[in-house]
Amino acid sequence: MIEIKTMTSTKIQEYVAINFAEEKVVEGDNKHCVLCILKFLDVYYTAIDLNIGEPITKYTYEQEILLLPGTLFEVRAVTNGPKTGWYTIRLENVPVPHDILMEALNELKNT
Numbered sequence: 001m002i003e004i005k006t007m008t009s010t011k012i013q014e015y016v017a018i019n020f021a022e023e024k025v026v027e028g029d030n031k032h033c034v035l036c037i038l039k040f041l042d043v044y045y046t047a048i049d050l051n052i053g054e055p056i057t058k059y060t061y062e063q064e065i066l067l068l069p070g071t072l073f074e075v076r077a078v079t080n081g082p083k084t085g086w087y088t089i090r091l092e093n094v095p096v097p098h099d100i101l102m103e104a105l106n107e108l109k110n111t
Contacts (some may be wrong), residue, residue: 002091003104004046004071010038011061012051038073040093046071047093052080072096 011017014035020031040047046068050057056063073091080087 001094002073002075004067004073005069008067008071009062012065012068016062021079033084034089036089036091038091038093039061039076042095044071044093045098046096047085052099072102076080078108 006105011020014037017035021035048068049064050064050066051060072094074094075089076092078087078091
């Protein structure tokens with residue numbers, strides 16, 4: 001299980017996420033590139049689509065989805081692309097009861 005602890009920006013289009021990540025790669029760093037693919041089985045209130053209606057982001061080309069703290073995912077698969085060297089982690093959303101989420105947000109607000 002993975003819990004999102006802070007507001008997290010994600011992208012709808014995989015190529016946008018990859019382009020964004022590639023800008024951060026520094027040759028010679030001993031780091032691994034990772035692409036997380038998130039799956040939601042239903043509409044979920046902790047994943048806010050910033051592209052619906054009048055976009056509230058100035059980077060509309062990014063097609064951003066904002067994940068709120070308390071969003072949970074179950075790891076479904078981890079693979080390594082032999083040609084790219086990138087790791088891919090496939091995650092599936094685990095819905096959290098509303099009262100638990102509200103408690104977590106209140107804790108965050110009070111810190």
